[in-house]
Amino acid sequence: MANRAVPQRPNGQTxxxxxxxxxxxxGESSVGKSSLVLRFVKGQFHEYQESTIGAxxxxxxxxxxxxxxxxxxxxxxxxxxxxxxxxxxxxxxQAAIVVYDITNQDTFERAKNWxxxxxxxxxxxxxxALAGNKLDLNTMRSVQTDESQxxxxxxxxxxxxxxxxxxxxxxxxxxxxxxxxxxxxxxxTAGQGRRLVESEGANKSLSSCCK
Amino acid sequence: MTEAAEENIVxxxxxxxxxxxxFGLDLKLFLHFQEVHSEDQDLVKSFKDLFxxxxxxxxxxxxxxxxxxxxxxxxxxxxxVNSHIQYFKHCRNKWVEHFVMETNKTVVRLExxxxxxxxxxxxxxxxxxxxxxxxxxxxxxxCPDCTKSFNITRRQHHCRLCGSIVCHECSCFLxxxxxxxxxxxxxxxxxxxxxxxxxxxxxxxxxxxxxxxREQIKYRxxxxxxxxxxxxIIECRNKIENDLLIKFNQTYNLLKEGExxxxxxxxxxxxxxxxxxxxxxxxxxxxxxxENNTNSSKVTTKNIRLAMxxxxxxxxxxxxxxxxxxxxxxxxxxxxxxxxxxxxNGQDLNMDKSKISPxxxxxxxxxxxxxxxxxxxxxxxxxxxNVNSDNPVVEQMNIIKNYIKQAKEAYRFDEVASLERNLQExxxxxxxxxxxxxxMPGYSTKN
Numbered sequence: 001m002a003n004r005a006v007p008q009r010p011n012g013q014t015x016x017x018x019x020x021x022x023x024x025x026x027g028e029s030s031v032g033k034s035s036l037v038l039r040f041v042k043g044q045f046h047e048y049q050e051s052t053i054g055a056x057x058x059x060x061x062x063x064x065x066x067x068x069x070x071x072x073x074x075x076x077x078x079x080x081x082x083x084x085x086x087x088x089x090x091x092x093x094q095a096a097i098v099v100y101d102i103t104n105q106d107t108f109e110r111a112k113n114w115x116x117x118x119x120x121x122x123x124x125x126x127x128x129a130l131a132g133n134k135l136d137l138n139t140m141r142s143v144q145t146d147e148s149q150x151x152x153x154x155x156x157x158x159x160x161x162x163x164x165x166x167x168x169x170x171x172x173x174x175x176x177x178x179x180x181x182x183x184x185x186x187x188x189t190a191g192q193g194r195r196l197v198e199s200e201g202a203n204k205s206l207s208s209c210c211k
Numbered sequence: 212m213t214e215a216a217e218e219n220i221v222x223x224x225x226x227x228x229x230x231x232x233x234f235g236l237d238l239k240l241f242l243h244f245q246e247v248h249s250e251d252q253d254l255v256k257s258f259k260d261l262f263x264x265x266x267x268x269x270x271x272x273x274x275x276x277x278x279x280x281x282x283x284x285x286x287x288x289x290x291x292v293n294s295h296i297q298y299f300k301h302c303r304n305k306w307v308e309h310f311v312m313e314t315n316k317t318v319v320r321l322e323x324x325x326x327x328x329x330x331x332x333x334x335x336x337x338x339x340x341x342x343x344x345x346x347x348x349x350x351x352x353x354c355p356d357c358t359k360s361f362n363i364t365r366r367q368h369h370c371r372l373c374g375s376i377v378c379h380e381c382s383c384f385l386x387x388x389x390x391x392x393x394x395x396x397x398x399x400x401x402x403x404x405x406x407x408x409x410x411x412x413x414x415x416x417x418x419x420x421x422x423x424x425r426e427q428i429k430y431r432x433x434x435x436x437x438x439x440x441x442x443x444i445i446e447c448r449n450k451i452e453n454d455l456l457i458k459f460n461q462t463y464n465l466l467k468e469g470e471x472x473x474x475x476x477x478x479x480x481x482x483x484x485x486x487x488x489x490x491x492x493x494x495x496x497x498x499x500x501x502e503n504n505t506n507s508s509k510v511t512t513k514n515i516r517l518a519m520x521x522x523x524x525x526x527x528x529x530x531x532x533x534x535x536x537x538x539x540x541x542x543x544x545x546x547x548x549x550x551x552x553x554x555x556n557g558q559d560l561n562m563d564k565s566k567i568s569p570x571x572x573x574x575x576x577x578x579x580x581x582x583x584x585x586x587x588x589x590x591x592x593x594x595x596x597n598v599n600s601d602n603p604v605v606e607q608m609n610i611i612k613n614y615i616k617q618a619k620e621a622y623r624f625d626e627v628a629s630l631e632r633n634l635q636e637x638x639x640x641x642x643x644x645x646x647x648x649x650x651m652p653g654y655s656t657k658n
Contacts, residue, residue, distance in 0.1 A: 020625070022629075038591075040586075040589070041589030041590070041591055042588075042589055042591065043586075052594070053594055053599075053606060053610065054594075054603060054606050054607035054610045055607060055610075056591065056592075056594055056610075057591065057592060057611075057614050057626070057629075057630060057633075058589055058590065058591035059589060059590045059591070059623070059625075059626055060586065060587065060589035060590075061586075061587040061589075062584065062585070062586055062587070063584065063585040063586075063587070064584060070625075072626070072629050081603055082603050082607075084603060084604070085603055085604065085607055088633070088636055088637065088640060171584070171586065175584060
């Protein structure tokens with residue numbers, strides 16, 4: 001996974017660089033991890049989202065200026081039964097989103113535990129984001145923004161209150177992660193392949209215009 | 212040597228094309244061919260066909276090549292250039308001068324003819340002859356134009372402008388009214404009484420043509436009424452499109468923002484546009500009702516009318532209705548509320564900012580600077596519900612296997628690689644768990 005900067009195309013349309021990151025979602029069950037990621041990946045929202053079995057896998061590429069950031073997202077099940085699987089997914093992950101439900105104080109406490117576990121056992125330098133989900137239920141809020149913001153600040157986490165239902169801050173939180181992630185460490189093989197194709201294209205255009 | 216010699220021998224005579232034997236007589240050869248080579252005829256035929264086809268192909272190719280050559284020709288370089296414009300002008304000027312002179316002479320003579328023109332036909336004839344000398348007709352036996360001989364039925368006639376002799380068929384009549392028109396447009400009313408008694412002058416077709424050409428040139432520079440109307444229409448249209456509509460949109464947007472003070476102005480602009488549109492409509496209608504002699508001008512006027520109707524419809528009818536005072540007030544009210552809310556949020560934000568780490572606020576700044584953000588269509592496999600197992604690791608392995616299958620089907624090989632890596636990890640985990648079950652805290656608590 002060595003990074004390769006790909007020369008930018010003259011039209012500037014396609015990204016010059018592809019970075020691939022493993023991202024894991026953690027949190028108590030039914031806080032909306034799957035909904036959050038489904039909103040991000042597919043732009044969909046299901047009112048009655050089934051609870052996840054094991055860990056679901058999703059990918060989404062987000063283009064930040066000329067850099068394409070590809071997220072390989074592992075959406076872990078929140079149920080206690082699957083807790084044992086989580087280490088496998090946050091191990092080697094470059095980013096994690098710890099989700100809690102702003103209407104449920106317990107989920108926030110559970111999120112804090114997840115953060116602790118990540119800080120202890122995950123890859124050093126992992127980007128952790130704290131997401132207070134279900135912002136659409138703001139009136140039923142039981143976790144105050146100030147509280148979680150202070151906590152996030154103290155622990156060096158990204159923090160946003162999100163709503164998968166209204167899609168508030170969903171893309172933003174992934175974008176914030178993408179911005180914080182180092183862009184010079186990872187890339188996928190796809191990047192190399194693209195570079196080959198590009199150089200061919202460049203040659204072609206050269207031969208066609210210089211004759 | 213012998214073979215070569217044989218090959219070099221040129222055979223002559225009635226040779227069978229197949230066995231190359233000389234038969235001496237054509238009939239013999241024919242019979243021989245019928246008898247011996249009747250079966251080979253098909254072969255010959257097929258040869259012929261082959262040659263025919265080949266010939267066809269070659270010919271076609273030739274044609275194709277010719278066409279190709281035609282296309283391949285590159286534009287030639289321009290060689291020496293000689294300008295013949297001066298010569299052309301010289302020649303043309305000569306002719307123009309000639310015609311101008313002819314025309315002028317003809318018109319001058321016509322003028323003379325018309326001045327002090329007597330009403331009495333006989334006096335008129337002498338008057339005509341004093342102005343233009345009539346050719347003596349005794350030696351003229353044929354019309355100089357159509358070369359038909361004069362007789363009792365085909366009588367000699369004199370052109371009143373040049374005095375030459377022509378037959379009736381080679382002459383034309385210039386009505387007096389038109390003659391006055393040609394010389395002086397104002398004169399025609401004064402002499403309308405004369406017009407009735409002496410209807411016309413007889414002219415040869417050449418003089419007639421000269422006068423006709425002169426008339427046409429006069430009309431060439433004359434703009435039809437339609438043009439004036441059309442210019443006015445275009446003026447109105449430009450004013451609407453380049454001035455009033457822009458102004459209207461600006462004020463309309465201001466109104467939508469809740470600025471009620473612009474209502475009267477917007478109304479005024481709106482009525483101005485409507486007035487101009489009405490003018491356009493009326494003018495185009497007038498153009499349509501103009502007298503048109505030619506078919507093409509009829510089509511033109513019709514097209515103008517249609518275009519203007521469309522223009523009026525598209526510009527004027529598309530103007531949105533102005534919001535009422537009440538609506539504007541509502542908008543203003545909402546805006547005020549929103550502004551107040553923003554103010555409140557802003558205060559909150561300031562409060563928050565004091566609490567958030569500098570790095571976070573910096574990130575916010577970066578976010579603001581980011582312009583381009585694009586999401587692709589993400590991909591996710593469907594989780595099969597029938598993966599249940601007592602062991603969550605086994606369950607997950609089943610899920611991943613299913614995912615790999617789906618990723619392969621979707622040609623997402625990056626994903627396949629990642630998933631296979633994960634499957635590998637799961638396998639390792641599973642074996643570890645099998646070997647020392649109970650050591651792993653995660654499993655011990657659940658099993």
